Amino acid sequence: MNTEAVPSPRARVVSGMRPTGALHLGHYHGALKNWLRLQATHDCFFFVADWHALTTHYEQREDLEKNVYDMVVDWLAAGIDPERVTLFIQSRMPEHAELFALLAMSTPTSWLERIPSYKDQIDKNRELATYGFLGYPLLQAADILIYKAAQVPVGEDQAAHVEVTREVARRFNRVYERPVFPEPQALLTETARLPGLDGHKMSKSAGNAVAMRDAPEVVEQKIRTMPTDPQRVRRVDAGDPARCPVWPLHRLYTDEATRAGLEQSCRSAGIGCLDCKQPLIEAIQREQAPWRERADDYLANPKQVHWILELGTERARAVARKTLREVRAAIGLNY
Ligand code: SF4
Numbered sequence: 404m405n406t407e408a409v410p411s412p413r414a415r416v417v418s419g420m421r422p423t424g425a426l427h428l429g430h431y432h433g434a435l436k437n438w439l440r441l442q443a444t445h446d447c448f449f450f451v452a453d454w455h456a457l458t459t460h461y462e463q464r465e466d467l468e469k470n471v472y473d474m475v476v477d478w479l480a481a482g483i484d485p486e487r488v489t490l491f492i493q494s495r496m497p498e499h500a501e502l503f504a505l506l507a508m509s510t511p512t513s514w515l516e517r518i519p520s521y522k523d524q525i526d527k528n529r530e531l532a533t534y535g536f537l538g539y540p541l542l543q544a545a546d547i548l549i550y551k552a553a554q555v556p557v558g559e560d561q562a563a564h565v566e567v568t569r570e571v572a573r574r575f576n577r578v579y580e581r582p583v584f585p586e587p588q589a590l591l592t593e594t595a596r597l598p599g600l601d602g603h604k605m606s607k608s609a610g611n612a613v614a615m616r617d618a619p620e621v622v623e624q625k626i627r628t629m630p631t632d633p634q635r636v637r638r639v640d641a642g643d644p645a646r647c648p649v650w651p652l653h654r655l656y657t658d659e660a661t662r663a664g665l666e667q668s669c670r671s672a673g674i675g676c677l678d679c680k681q682p683l684i685e686a687i688q689r690e691q692a693p694w695r696e697r698a699d700d701y702l703a704n705p706k707q708v709h710w711i712l713e714l715g716t717e718r719a720r721a722v723a724r725k726t727l728r729e730v731r732a733a734i735g736l737n738y
Contacts, residue, residue, distance in 0.1 A: 416445045416590065417552040419452035419493060419543075424470040426477040427612035428687070429597040429605030432655065435481045437556055437592045438488075447488040448550050448719060451475065451712075454493050454500075458539040459524075459531060475708055477615050480698035490715035493546065498723035503538070503545040505730060509578050510541055510571055518563055544568040547587055549723045554590040565589040579733040583726070597655065600629050602648030616698055619688045626652075626684045631676045632669075642669040642676075649680060656686040 418441075420434065441447050451471050456463075471492060483490070493499060515521065515537050525532045547555055547568050555565050565587060572584035598604065599611030606612060613625055629649055635642035644650040644666050653662055661682060668674040701708050731737045 413444065413446040414553040415448065415550060416441055416554045416556055417448045417450075417547045417550050417587075418556050419450045419455065419546060420474065420478075421452045421456045422467065422470040422474050423456075423607065424466065425473045425607075426615050427605055427607060428615065429599070429612065430477075431481060431615055432597045435478065435483070438478075439482055441556060442484060442488050445554070448552070448722075449478070449483065449488055449490055450496075450546070450719070451492045452546075454542060455539060458533075458535045458542070461533070461535065472705070472708060475712065476698050476701045477694075479701055479708070479711070480615065480694040482693075482697070485711040485715065488715075489718045490712060491719040492712055492716060495712075495716045496719060496723060498720065498727055499542070499545050499549060501727060502549050502723075502730060503542045505734065506541055506545055506548070506571055506575065507538065509574055512537070514567055514570060515540055518567065520563075540564050540567045541571065544571045548572055548584045549726050550719070551585055551722075551726060552587045553585065554588050556590045556592045559591060562589050562591070575730075575733075581729075581733040583729050583733050598648060598651045600625055600648070602630070602651075613687065615691065615694055617691070619691075622687050622691070623684050626680050626687070627677060629680070631679075635669075635672075635676065638675050639672050641672045644669050649676070649683065652683055652687075653679075656683055656690075 418434075418438065420430075423430075426435065438447070438449060451474065453467065453471060456467070475490070478490070479485070518540055521537065521540075525536070543564055544567060547565075548571070555568070557565055566589075569586040572586050575584055576582050596604070599606065599609060600613070601609070601611045603609060603611060613622055617625070626649075631649055632642040632644070632647040634640065634646060644653075647669070653665065657665070665674070665679050665682075669679060728737070
């Protein structure tokens with residue numbers, strides 16, 4: 404793998420993911436699938452946002468390293484290609500922290516305090532009233548600007564964060580009278596929100612997730628025991644897919660013709676719920692098979708994963724250092 408930062412004609416995107424450990428199907432359909440699309444069209448810098456995890460969970464040291472590597476294995480298992488994408492770990496890049504500190508000098512605190520999620524979160528949890536949590540959108544700005552990203556893939560709810568990054572870039576360029584930073588565009592991405600086994604948002608902590616690398620028999624057991632339409636108590640009762648937590652999964656995994664048949668059979672009590680779940684179980688197992696195969700290779704050779712991150716970190720560092728030289732020169736710190 405080449406560690407040189409080769410100029411790329413493709414637009415650069417930067418995106419990070421907090422290290423939550425092994426990923427589930429919600430992560431895959433909500434974020435990773437989009438990364439897979441982007442790696443074919445953009446110059447992608449994808450990183451493990453472990454400092455960001457500390458902004459909200461600064462006391463949870465245990466499992467941090469394991470969570471980082473479990474997550475990266477899942478990225479690679481899903482098909483993220485380290486030959487095409489720069490993969491790295493945020494905390495291995497002190498350059499981000501330096502830019503964060505330098506940007507902090509000229510960023511009004513009011514810009515950070517007014518971010519909607521900030522107020523909501525500290526109202527709910529006073530433990531979050533820390534300097535790190537207030538500064539996290541600025542750290543995110545540093546993560547993006549240090550690579551002069553043209554675009555940042557975000558869901559609609561995060562568009563405000565990219566706006567702050569744009570403001571920070573504008574202000575820096577104006578204060579120091581040099582166009583160091585381009586203003587990145589939000590690349591609004593449509594992502595599927597996958598419900599969990601209980602119909603609520605899929606999350607590991609809620610215990611309602613199907614992991615990307617769950618064994619086939621585990622997937623089968625999890626889906627077979629999923630609750631269905633609460634009004635369909637007996638096999639002979641007619642059901643309504645609109646009331647059934649299984650149905651949103653069918654929407655994602657089952658083709659339209661099969662779904663139409665299942666819907667009709669549900670409404671007429673023509674099939675039982677286990678019959679209805681079977682094609683879903685098989686579709687999920689089919690999707691997972693190549694992931695498990697690729698993950699097995701990486702798990703058998705953990706050094707390879709470390710090496711991939713090592714090379715990606717060096718590649719990222721070359722770009723970050725170049726930007727920092729420009730930043731220091733603009734501020735007058737190049738002595
Ligand atoms: S038949 Fe399918 S859609 Fe209808 S209640 Fe059972 S699992 Fe849900």
